[in-house]
Amino acid sequence: xxxxxxxxxxLEEEDKQILKGLSLEVPAGQVHAVMxxxxxxxxxxxxxxxxxxGYAVTEGSATMDGESLLDxxxxxxxxxxLFLAFQYPVEIPGVGNMTFLRTAVNAQRKARxxxxxxxxxxxxxxxxxxxxxxxDAEMLKRPVNVGFSGGEKKRNExxxxxxxxxxxxxxxxxxxxLDVDAMRLVSDGVNALRGPDRSFLVITHYQRLLNHIQxxxxxxxxxxxxVKSGGPELALQVEEEGYGDLxxxxx
Amino acid sequence: xxxxxxxxxxxxxDRETVETVQxxxxxxxxxxxxxxxxxxxKGVNEDIVRLISNKNGEPAWMTExxxxxxxxxxxxxxxxxxMLNYPEIDYQDQYYYARPKSMEVKPxxxxxxxxxxxxxxxxxxxxxxxxxxxxxxxxxxxxxxxxRKVAVDAVFDSVSLGTTFKDELAKAGVIFCSISEAIREHPxxxxxxxxxVVPQSDNFFATLNxxxxxxxxxxxxxxxxxxxxxxxxxxxINAENTGQFERTLIIxxxxxxxxxxxxxxxxxxxxxxxxxxxxEIVVLEDAEVKYSTVQNWYPGDENGKGGIYNFVTKRADCxxxxxxVMWTQVETGSAITWKYPSCILRGDESxxxxxxxxIANNWQQADTGTKMIHLGxxxxxxxxxxxxxxxxxxxxYRGLVSMHxxxxxxxxxxxxxxxxxxxxxxxHTVPYxxxxxxxxxxxxxxxxxxxxxxxxxxxxxxxMDEEEAVALVVNGFCRDVLQALPMEFAMEAQALVxxxxxxxxx
Ligand SMILES: Nc1ncnc2c1ncn2[C@@H]1O[C@H](COP(=O)(O)OP(=O)(O)OP(=O)(O)O)[C@@H](O)[C@H]1O
Ligand SMILES: [Mg+2]
Numbered sequence: 001x002x003x004x005x006x007x008x009x010x011l012e013e014e015d016k017q018i019l020k021g022l023s024l025e026v027p028a029g030q031v032h033a034v035m036x037x038x039x040x041x042x043x044x045x046x047x048x049x050x051x052x053x054g055y056a057v058t059e060g061s062a063t064m065d066g067e068s069l070l071d072x073x074x075x076x077x078x079x080x081x082l083f084l085a086f087q088y089p090v091e092i093p094g095v096g097n098m099t100f101l102r103t104a105v106n107a108q109r110k111a112r113x114x115x116x117x118x119x120x121x122x123x124x125x126x127x128x129x130x131x132x133x134x135x136d137a138e139m140l141k142r143p144v145n146v147g148f149s150g151g152e153k154k155r156n157e158x159x160x161x162x163x164x165x166x167x168x169x170x171x172x173x174x175x176x177x178l179d180v181d182a183m184r185l186v187s188d189g190v191n192a193l194r195g196p197d198r199s200f201l202v203i204t205h206y207q208r209l210l211n212h213i214q215x216x217x218x219x220x221x222x223x224x225x226x227v228k229s230g231g232p233e234l235a236l237q238v239e240e241e242g243y244g245d246l247x248x249x250x251x
Numbered sequence: 252x253x254x255x256x257x258x259x260x261x262x263x264x265d266r267e268t269v270e271t272v273q274x275x276x277x278x279x280x281x282x283x284x285x286x287x288x289x290x291x292x293k294g295v296n297e298d299i300v301r302l303i304s305n306k307n308g309e310p311a312w313m314t315e316x317x318x319x320x321x322x323x324x325x326x327x328x329x330x331x332x333x334m335l336n337y338p339e340i341d342y343q344d345q346y347y348y349a350r351p352k353s354m355e356v357k358p359x360x361x362x363x364x365x366x367x368x369x370x371x372x373x374x375x376x377x378x379x380x381x382x383x384x385x386x387x388x389x390x391x392x393x394x395x396x397x398x399r400k401v402a403v404d405a406v407f408d409s410v411s412l413g414t415t416f417k418d419e420l421a422k423a424g425v426i427f428c429s430i431s432e433a434i435r436e437h438p439x440x441x442x443x444x445x446x447x448v449v450p451q452s453d454n455f456f457a458t459l460n461x462x463x464x465x466x467x468x469x470x471x472x473x474x475x476x477x478x479x480x481x482x483x484x485x486x487x488i489n490a491e492n493t494g495q496f497e498r499t500l501i502i503x504x505x506x507x508x509x510x511x512x513x514x515x516x517x518x519x520x521x522x523x524x525x526x527x528x529x530x531e532i533v534v535l536e537d538a539e540v541k542y543s544t545v546q547n548w549y550p551g552d553e554n555g556k557g558g559i560y561n562f563v564t565k566r567a568d569c570x571x572x573x574x575x576v577m578w579t580q581v582e583t584g585s586a587i588t589w590k591y592p593s594c595i596l597r598g599d600e601s602x603x604x605x606x607x608x609x610i611a612n613n614w615q616q617a618d619t620g621t622k623m624i625h626l627g628x629x630x631x632x633x634x635x636x637x638x639x640x641x642x643x644x645x646x647x648y649r650g651l652v653s654m655h656x657x658x659x660x661x662x663x664x665x666x667x668x669x670x671x672x673x674x675x676x677x678x679h680t681v682p683y684x685x686x687x688x689x690x691x692x693x694x695x696x697x698x699x700x701x702x703x704x705x706x707x708x709x710x711x712x713x714x715m716d717e718e719e720a721v722a723l724v725v726n727g728f729c730r731d732v733l734q735a736l737p738m739e740f741a742m743e744a745q746a747l748v749x750x751x752x753x754x755x756x757x
Contacts, residue, residue, distance in 0.1 A: 073717075077712075100713075105714075
């Protein structure tokens with residue numbers, strides 16, 4: 001599904017290299033976790049995959065189903081099925097959450113040459129999914145993320161993900177700032193979306209999330225590279241020992 | 252359940268926006284109807300003023316009134332204090348009167364109506380029955396009406412073509428007709444109120460309008476009457492090189508209520524065109540008037556060629572106690588906009604509100620705002636202005652809040668937000684505040700911001716293209732004002748916001 005090969009990325013404005021030859025492959029139907037110290041480049045990776053401005057790819061490639069992501073506009077990547085749950089979801093004053101969702105859903109459908117969702121169909125789907133995530137009707141009407149608590153913002157990202165039904169889901173620290181119950185809601189939401197045609201790249205600092213969402217593979221990232229990959233036990237090791245030994249061992 | 256409907260409708264509004272954006276090229280109303288016209292010769296002088304008065308079948312007092320204005324105008328010079336830059340206007344190189352030829356004989360059925368005129372109405376989104384009435388088809392009023400009830404007066408090149416739902420309005424005692432008809436049929440009302448809010452000599456453009464106005468709408472709502480439907484005027488400029496001078500007069504008698512909508516469009520032309528309208532509103536005791544405008548005159552092309560020069564004087568006089576007026580405007584068109592819908596809060600406890608969205612893209616220039624003149628005690632005013640600049644456009648908010656000595660315990664709140672798209676445009680805020688008593692309070696808040704890249708990226712990462720993303724963010728920025736509009740207009744306005752910003756990014 002997602003294949004990243006020897007990716008080198010620097011900032012466009014300054015001479016600062018952030019990703020330094022990162023390779024990673026997530027096959028269809030799998031969940032991969034990415035862990036790594038602060039500043040190792042995890043969010044940068046997620047932004048580059050989603051198509052944010054300000055980065056220059058100097059070497060390497062990133063493809064989804066064999067198609068190069070890096071040549072596409074952000075909205076084309078979204079229409080192709082890529083979704084990023086932001087570490088810091090953005091506030092859009094004056095734009096209702098529902099309006100935003102509906103515009104997004106229909107924009108993607110249109111880009112894929114599909115029929116737009118009828119208003120009845122849309123409302124039904126939103127209500128159902130919002131209920132699962134315990135997002136109430138009032139929050140659906142409020143402007144996108146404005147005045148939402150940290151945890152509400154994260155749940156809202158998962159609501160968008162559920163509505164857009166992407167095939168490649170990248171989640172950047174969705175668990176940070178969630179209370180125990182919210183963590184369960186979000187994990188249940190993600191698990192419900194798991195299937196043979198959908199893959200996840202889950203960026204996290206905590207092993208706890210991975211108790212709920214069982215990963216197939218755990219990657220350790222440091223200084224712009226994947227330095228070690230392994231099974232779920234790798235996350236346990238990080239939890240217990242920190243990154244020190246792991247990184248030393250990887251050189 | 253109510254909640255559902257509410258959401259549903261809101262969703263509908265935004266859906267409409269997105270669809271419109273996607274389906275449209277650039278300027279939506281840029282078609283031009285080839286209709287045979289009758290013109291008066293170019294230029295303005297006393298003979299032309301008499302000719303216009305004569306064509307409208309006006310009584311002598313009206314002709315005199317116009318001539319008085321013309322003589323005054325001949326001594327005045329154009330104001331130059333606004334932050335607007337445009338070449339000198341040659342007032343003798345314009346036509347001051349144009350009228351579709353087909354209006355001279357009344358048609359018997361729609362088949363007799365100039366099909367191009369009908370096509371025009373269709374493009375304006377006017378329903379069939381209303382088209383018949385507007386086209387002057389005899390007996391059209393008896394035809395069954397369609398669902399929506401908005402009485403329409405269509406003014407085509409400054410000539411009122413007809414008004415719908417007249418009978419039904421008449422039953423409620425409401426007069427809604429063209430101003431030329433009002434001058435003939437209701438001279439006592441016109442004599443009493445015309446020029447009583449915007450005097451003949453008010454300013455250069457208003458004075459010119461007083462001399463040469465060709466038509467416009469007239470509304471009178473009698474005491475205690477809540478007007479049973481929204482009233483609406485569509486203004487359309489079609490003829491080339493023709494100055495457009497509409498005159499609107501609205502009188503809300505004691506305890507009455509009316510909501511009035513005004514829509515404006517014009518075809519694409521390489522040459523600039525002058526438009527100088529006057530709107531006067533008289534609000535008596537306990538009456539309330541809502542006046543909403545969606546102004547979409549042709550703005551000129553992306554190189555600044557052509558477009559309408561829009562010099563408009565709009566003023567409401569809350570003449571008696573507890574009178575209320577609310578101006579809402581969405582200004583997206585015109586190459587030059589010079590417009591300050593104002594409220595004179597004369598009656599004690601009277602209230603004025605002004606909600607404005609002004610968008611200037613490419614080479615457009617807008618200098619717009621409001622004046623709140625507090626004369627009565629305990630008067631209240633509220634100003635919410637959203638200015639959006641893109642391309643190389645200049646957008647100025649100019650506002651005056653004046654609290655006179657007698658206007659004790661009065662309040663004003665002003666919020667003035669500017670949004671910049673790109674870095675070649677400009678936004679300016681020029682607030683004038685005068686407080687001449689100690690118990691009144693004036694609050695002014697102003698912000699200027701740029702369209703946020705993170706917001707745009709967030710929208711795009713969810714699948715919206717760049718223009719859709721800008722439209723959504725800008726519509727959010729304008730939310731407070733869009734919500735003040737009647738629902739039907741809100742849809743059109745949202746779509747317009749999107750269309751007028753096309754090409755402003757990337
Ligand atoms: N626009 C920028 N300007 C300057 N430095 C930047 C910019 N974007 C990223 N960086 C730097 O690049 C490095 C990687 O940042 P990134 O946000 O990708 O880290 P992360 O792994 O997501 O960290 P965390 O775990 O704290 O979220 C950091 O040192 C950061 O300061
Ligand atoms: Mg991060």
